[in-house]
Amino acid sequence: MRLYNSLSREKEEFIPRFEGKVSMYTCGPTVYHFAHIGNLRSYIMEDVLEKYLRYVGYDVTRVMNITDVGHLTSDADTGEDKMLKGAKREHKTVMEIAKFYTDAFFADCKKLNIKTPDVVEPATGCVPEFIDMIKTLLDKGYAYEAGGNIYFDTSKLDKYYVFNDFTEEDLDVGVRETVEADANKKNKADFVLWFTKSKFDDQELKWDSPFGLGYPGWHIECSCIARKHLGEYLDLHCGGIDNAFPHHTNEIAQSESTFGHEWCKYWFHVHHLNTLGGKMSKSKGEFLTVSLLEEKGFDPMVYRMFCLGSHYRKNLVFSWENLENAKTAYEKLVAKISSLKEDPEGAIDSEAFAQGREKFKSALDNDLNTSLAVTAIYDVLKLKTNDNTKLALIEDFDKVLGLDLIAHAKDYAVQNDTEPASEASDEFIAYINEKIQERAAAKRERNFALADAIRNELLEKGVTLVDKREGTEFIIN
Numbered sequence: 001m002r003l004y005n006s007l008s009r010e011k012e013e014f015i016p017r018f019e020g021k022v023s024m025y026t027c028g029p030t031v032y033h034f035a036h037i038g039n040l041r042s043y044i045m046e047d048v049l050e051k052y053l054r055y056v057g058y059d060v061t062r063v064m065n066i067t068d069v070g071h072l073t074s075d076a077d078t079g080e081d082k083m084l085k086g087a088k089r090e091h092k093t094v095m096e097i098a099k100f101y102t103d104a105f106f107a108d109c110k111k112l113n114i115k116t117p118d119v120v121e122p123a124t125g126c127v128p129e130f131i132d133m134i135k136t137l138l139d140k141g142y143a144y145e146a147g148g149n150i151y152f153d154t155s156k157l158d159k160y161y162v163f164n165d166f167t168e169e170d171l172d173v174g175v176r177e178t179v180e181a182d183a184n185k186k187n188k189a190d191f192v193l194w195f196t197k198s199k200f201d202d203q204e205l206k207w208d209s210p211f212g213l214g215y216p217g218w219h220i221e222c223s224c225i226a227r228k229h230l231g232e233y234l235d236l237h238c239g240g241i242d243n244a245f246p247h248h249t250n251e252i253a254q255s256e257s258t259f260g261h262e263w264c265k266y267w268f269h270v271h272h273l274n275t276l277g278g279k280m281s282k283s284k285g286e287f288l289t290v291s292l293l294e295e296k297g298f299d300p301m302v303y304r305m306f307c308l309g310s311h312y313r314k315n316l317v318f319s320w321e322n323l324e325n326a327k328t329a330y331e332k333l334v335a336k337i338s339s340l341k342e343d344p345e346g347a348i349d350s351e352a353f354a355q356g357r358e359k360f361k362s363a364l365d366n367d368l369n370t371s372l373a374v375t376a377i378y379d380v381l382k383l384k385t386n387d388n389t390k391l392a393l394i395e396d397f398d399k400v401l402g403l404d405l406i407a408h409a410k411d412y413a414v415q416n417d418t419e420p421a422s423e424a425s426d427e428f429i430a431y432i433n434e435k436i437q438e439r440a441a442a443k444r445e446r447n448f449a450l451a452d453a454i455r456n457e458l459l460e461k462g463v464t465l466v467d468k469r470e471g472t473e474f475i476i477n
C-alpha cells in the first residue's frame with residue numbers, strides 16, 4: 001500500500017517494522033465536550049485505514065489515549081485546562097465530565113461504525129509513566145525547570161520542526177491568540193512537560209511528583225501511552241492535521257530524545273472538516289454533533305458516506321446541501337443493492353469476485369482513495385455476474401468501508417414490501433414471473449377462473465400478487 005507520510009511529504013510504500021504486524025497510535029479526544037462531526041471525520045478516516053490494513057492481512061494493534069487532563073485552551077500551553085473549563089460550565093467535577101464525554105464519544109463512534117481501538121487509555125491513568133519519561137528527559141538534559149514548571153528544551157534538538165509546513169512563525173500566532181506568553185520558556189517553541197505553578201489555582205487534579213505537586217502537560221501523554229502499549233517503535237501515528245504542530249512535533253521531540261532513535265515511521269494526518277464559515281472547532285462552542293444530524297433526519301451512515309466521498313488529505317466543506325446529496329446517493333445505492341437476490345444454493349463466480357476486489361484494493365492502495373473505493377461498489381453492480389457474487393463483493397468491501405450496506409438494503413426491502421434478497425432463488429422468481437404472464441393472458445382472454453386459480457396457486461406458495469396500474473407486482477411472504 002502506498003500512503004502519504006507527512007514526515008517525508010511523499011507517498012511511500014507502507015512497510016511496517018515487523019512483517020505482518022502494525023503498531024498504530026491515534027490521538028484520542030479531549031473529553032470536555034461532545035465530539036463534533038469534524039473530529040469524527042478524522043476518526044472515520046483513521047478507522048477506514050485501520051480496517052483496510054486488517055483487510056489486507058496485517059495484524060494491527062491500535063492504541064488511543066483519552067485526554068482528560070493537561071490540554072489547555074491554547075496548544076501553546078496558555079489559557080485554561082479544557083477539562084476544568086468543561087467542569088465549570090456544567091457545575092460538575094472533572095472526572096464526571098470526563099466519564100460523560102468519553103461515553104458520549106464512543107456512543108457516536110458506534111453509530112458511525114468506528115471500531116474501538118484495541119487499547120484505550122485515559123491520561124489520568126498513566127501519571128507514573130509520565131513522571132518516568134520526564135525524569136529521563138531531565139537526566140539527559142532535554143528538559144529544564146523554570147518558575148516551578150518543567151519544560152522541554154527545543155534548542156537541544158538538531159531539527160525540531162519535523163513537519164516542514166510549520167515554522168517558528170506559527171508560534172507567534174499561538175501566542176497572539178492567548179494574550180500572554182509564558183516568560184519561563186527559554187525558547188519560544190519550548191513546551192510544558194509538568195506544571196506545578198499554574199496560572200489558575202483551582203486546577204482540580206494534581207499528583208505528587210519529584211518535580212512538585214502538579215499535573216502533566218498535554219503532549220507527554222501520547223508519547224508515554226504509546227510507549228506503554230506499543231514499545232519504543234511505532235509504525236503509524238494518526239491524528240487531525242491541526243495535531244501535526246505543535247502536538248505531534250512535541251511528541252516526536254520527547255519520544256526520540258528519550259529513546260535515542262527514530263520513533264514512528266509513518267504519520268497520517270486527516271485534513272479538516274470546515275463549514276462555509278471556517279474550521280469547525282469545539283472551543284467555538286457551536287458545532288455539529290452526530291445527534292444533531294440524526295435529529296435532522298440523517299442516518300449516521302450518510303455522514304460516513306459523505307466523508308468517504310472525499311480524500312482525507314483535502315479539506316472537506318460541510319453544508320446541509322452537501323449532506324443531502326450524500327443522503328440521496330446512499331439511499332439510491334441501498335435501493336440498488338436491495339434488488340439483488342441471493343440464491344442460497346448458488347455459487348460465487350470466483351473470477352468476477354477477484355476482478356471486483358482488485359479494483360477496490362487498487363483504490364485504497366493508492367493513499368486510501370476512499371471515493372474511488374466507493375465507486376468500486378457501483379462497478380460491482382454493473383458486473384456481468386450473478387447476484388450472489390455481487391452481494392459477496394459488497395459485503396467484503398463493507399468490512400473496510402463500514403457503511404452497513406447489506407443490513408440497510410434488507411431494511412429497505414422490508415420497508416418497501418419487497419422480498420429481502422436472501423430468500424428467493426432466481427428460478428423461483430422466474431417461475432413467479434411466468435405465472436404472472438400466464439395470468440395476464442388469461443385475463444385478456446376473460447378467463448377469470450384460470451386467472452384466479454393462478455393467483456391461488458401462487459398464494460399457496462407464499463406469493464401475494466398486487467395489481468397496479470404499471471403491472472402486477474408480487475410480495476413473497
Ligand code: AMP
Binds near residue numbers: 238270
Ligand atoms: P480534540 O478532541 O480537540 O483533541 O480532537 C480530536 C481529533 O479531532 C484530533 O485528531 C484533531 O486533530 C481532530 N480535529 C479537530 N478539529 C477537526 C476538524 N475540524 N476536522 C477534522 N478533524 C479535526
Ligand code: ZN
Binds near residue numbers: 027247
Ligand atoms: Zn496525541
